[in-house]
Amino acid sequence: MTLDELKYVLAQEGTFVVLVGCAWCPDTQGKVKYLNQVANEYGVDKVYNWDFKLDGGVGGLTSTTIANPRIPTESGTANLLHARTSDVALTHIFTDWVNGYLPNLVSQNTKQNNGAGQLVAGTHPVTLQPVSSQRIQAPYVFVYDKRNYNEQGVWKPILGHVELMGNFNITGDPASKGAQLRINSLRSLFSRIEWQPSGLVGEAPSQAGLNNGQITGISKKSLEYRLKGQTQYTAVPSSGNVITGLAAGTYEVRYTQAVRGFDTSDNAAGEAAKTVYEYGPAVEVIVPEGPYAGGDSGGSNPGNDSSPVHNPGNNSGTNSGNSGNAQPITAPEGPSGESGVTRISSEVNSETGRAVALVTQSAVHSLLHALKQGGQPAAKSRLILEVDHQGSAGSVQVTVPREAFNELAQNTNFELKVDAGFASIVLDAEALKVINANRDSGSISIILSKSELPAEAKEVLGDRPVYDLLVYAGQSNVSTFGGSQVLVAFPYSPAPNENPNAIIVYYVTEDGELELVKGRFHAAAGSVEFRTTHFSQYIIGYNNIDFADVPAAAWYADAVTYLAARGITSGTDDTHFSPSGKVTRGQFIVLLLKALDISPDAPAASNFSDAGDTYYTGYLAAAKRLGIANGLQGNRFAPNQTITREELFTFLYRALLAAGEPVAVNTGTAASLSGFADQAEVSAFAREAIQALVEAGILAGSNNRLLPTGVTSRAEAVQVLYNLLTHS
Structure with a gap:
């Protein structure tokens, strides 16, 4: 992909795997097969590739005097489009990208010169100011998520890297050991291809008082856990796919401070030089109680209200006319x-x-x-x-x-x-x-x-x-x-x-x-x-409002009519609703709070940092104050980002709780989250909400799937709110 395309990807919400590699580079050509192999093992269906030689080494701006112009040199016309080169007109393209997107970059080059690193440096051709950044040696693979900050609030978007350049000249059997080293290094990197753990499910102990509850959904993830309130985390064995021996309770699970950075190193031990990245943010996973056979189903009895009742005597008040019995x-x-x-x-x-x-x-x-x-x-x-x-x-x-x-x-x-x-x-x-x-x-x-x-x-x-x-x-x-x-x-x-x-x-x-x-x-x-x-x-x-693009027979027609009549939603213009249009996080918060009669707040300093001053600003403030939306790292909400289905249902569930309308289980159905084929794909933050909405009959899924990470159209969003408001 081009650099602009890569910048666009890195500006999105999500976790991405990026290969900085070169079509003309023998190291990349020889090792990309290992990257493909491990990506398939871990279910990564897309790796983004950028070449810092902007024509990929196949353009016409090379010197005919070079014997093989597709193999670059560090000087001469073969590097006219090589942005990583110092003191050329393109140097600032590389340095701006590294400094703007990769602040926690680590590579073999950064460890040189007693830790000062080897820099790419030059002069900006427009501002004439000096520019510099740390240097990457291709092929370089990194996992990236812009949401990641460390506990001190410092931006750390790179979650891990592997640097695959060099021959790995290892004694004994260099071919097999070198290949295995590359594969193991990539497997360690891909053991964290999320910003924070998702898909974790707590399962109750078999009987009250036993410690045989468990957390599933951890396969191929480098995790550690602790009971909430304790200080020490326990690492999950890398070969495990379940955390066992748990009592009922709330557990915090996070990606470990495991080795996920490997740089080229020739040594007899067959190990690459390692870089340790920081812990990931923890998620809470509940290992529930029973129900257990013969146990108490819980509940409460509020008893009698002993508040004094005003009783000053009788007065006929507004009674008029005769009254019957x-x-x-x-x-x-x-x-x-x-x-x-x-x-x-x-x-x-x-x-x-x-x-x-x-x-x-x-x-x-x-x-x-x-x-x-x-x-x-x-x-x-x-x-x-x-x-x-x-x-x-x-x-x-x-x-x-x-x-x-x-x-x-x-x-x-x-x-x-x-x-x-x-x-x-x-x-x-x-x-x-x-x-x-x-x-x-x-x-x-x-x-x-x-x-x-x-x-x-x-x-x-x-x-x-x-x-x-x-x-x-x-x-x-x-x-x-x-x-x-x-x-x-x-x-x-x-x-x-x-x-x-x-x-x-x-x-x-x-x-x-x-x-x-x-x-x-x-x-x-x-x-x-x-x-x-x-x-x-x-x-x-x-108050019937017609839209030219909402046929009366459409599956969403009732929902559009219902919400438009009540001023909850409106068209994209006077005559069109645009049912296939996508819904952003900010738009849905406004729809949701309007549907539940929750008023927007006045401007507040405690609002999200990206709430701006627009139609959704007061609604975001109310959503934050009420605990409907907690936001992303750095006190951001990303209001213009397309909302996923699991985010939508989480906001909806929390809003119901905030409005004093808890979701009740529909005893007429046997619906359960565990009955859906893709239930393991539901992120930990959304599991409680989706479980409750499924059991209440508000969320039914499609073809036995919940599609938690799918995006939501305008038609789907209004249908969800219609189901909620008419559910009885």
């Missing part, structure tokens, strides 16, 4: 008392048209008692209040006396659903506590109403359904719930021409502005559902 409680529905239902009759206020229902304290007590039959349920239980609202004008008020509401709020295992038929809400235990903590001592009233848009709004949005949600404690409006999310559902039937993925929800701010709410249409339930941390006026909207 609660009907007999049905038996708990679902496993382990998952839900209990009571149907409440109501009376319609003739002036307001609102159906008003009173839930008595005895009804609440009986309902809780019924749910506790046979012991306190381990899982959250839902109390459902269904309101008979016949004759009302689409407005229902459910009132619970404060003492009865106290009893609800004190039970941390319960959540309350109020179902008015045309709308329903679910308040979890935390929301119940927030409502109950209001200083107003009156009863708690929940009001669900259906209304209409004013004429001017209909001109913009059309005749869309509108709902008002209110909660009162006495006379005090409770509009927020301390960060707790309330589940809201509105029954809805899409019009024949409506795309269900473009059905959205707006809420009306205090200033009368519309803001999008993360919600969607559930065909099975026949309702639009969303979660909110506050009550307001809500509108079921429709």
